[in-house]
């Protein structure tokens with residue numbers, strides 16, 4: 001459905017930047033695996049129980065939204081389209097989707113939220129955070145997000161070290177070019193804004209650091225990058241407001257399972273205490289339906305939104321979100337559902353393994 005937009009993105013982007021977005025760690029087995037995993041699931045519809053009027057609304061931390069599709073945090077939008085994060089923010093707000101803007105954005109969070117507010121009266125922008133080894137730097141970032149009007153924080157925990165993006169290493173793309181900066185890092189304690197090397201990652205971060213983050217803010221905090229069900233349990237016990245099952249779109253480890261294959265066990269561990277979100281490989285409305293039936297409250301999309309942005313700016317991101325949500329609503333109707341929670345666990349089967 002969105003093939004034409006993706007092709008346009010490929011044509012218009014500098015090949016090095018295209019590779020930055022498309023690529024992943026190692027041999028990119030996980031990049032391929034995230035998408036491929038959805039091909040192994042099928043939906044078993046229920047019949048004669050549907051409705052003309054469907055309600056796909058979802059309650060997420062700091063956001064009730066009309067559809068269960070969130071724009072996942074991705075870096076460097078200004079590098080990919082002159083409209084940058086502002087264009088993405090306007091698109092997400094206009095389509096009623098949560099936008100997760102982040103530490104690696106090339107537009108300051110206050111400007112991102114301002115752009116979202118131009119496009120809709122009540123937008124929802126979350127801020128994605130890399131925990132800084134220095135607590136005062138993390139705290140300064142948190143205050144920026146709070147002051148800007150973000151309604152939740154997303155802390156990414158799958159990056160104890162930078163991912164080794166094979167194509168970037170081959171292309172020599174290891175930092176932002178001159179003229180671009182990770183704007184949220186500008187002027188932070190001890191952090192000159194020279195680019196992505198200012199976003200340090202540390203393998204010595206621990207659950208204690210998450211605990212400290214939860215104490216320094218009253219915003220809900222979602223934990224992004226959980227694959228092991230035991231970690232989901234610990235996150236909830238610490239007070240996380242949500243768990244995001246994600247392998248970072250295959251950009252960190254190239255030896256992990258497909259994200260959607262980790263979802264059922266995480267959903268079981270969380271047991272409805274907080275919403276579970278999933279990102280990685282969502283490309284069509286039926287993928288959204290599979291994820292919801294396997295226990296997700298909502299899904300995130302990374303690359304699809306970026307391709308839309310690169311191809312057509314705000315209009316491209318809007319087209320991606322609208323298409324996914326339309327397809328999802330149509331799939332829900334075909335499954336005999338009227339709301340998201342009608343997609344029950346027993347309506348997803350492994351292909352070739354129906355009873």
Ligand SMILES: Cc1cc2nc3c(=O)[nH]c(=O)nc-3n(C[C@H](O)[C@H](O)[C@H](O)COP(=O)(O)O)c2cc1C
Nearest residue numbers: 021072073074075104156248249280281301302303
């Ligand atoms: C170009 C790019 C940049 C990304 N930057 C970040 C980031 O700064 N922080 C983060 O938590 N995740 C980041 N991610 C991961 C996404 O949030 C998300 O987990 C992933 O893209 C989902 O997979 P998908 O692209 O198949 O939808 C990035 C992904 C891409 C493709």
Ligand SMILES: O=C(O)C(=O)c1ccccc1
Nearest residue numbers: 075104163196199248251
């Ligand atoms: O590219 C990424 O996946 C990513 O998460 C990131 C992290 C720090 C700076 C830039 C991008």
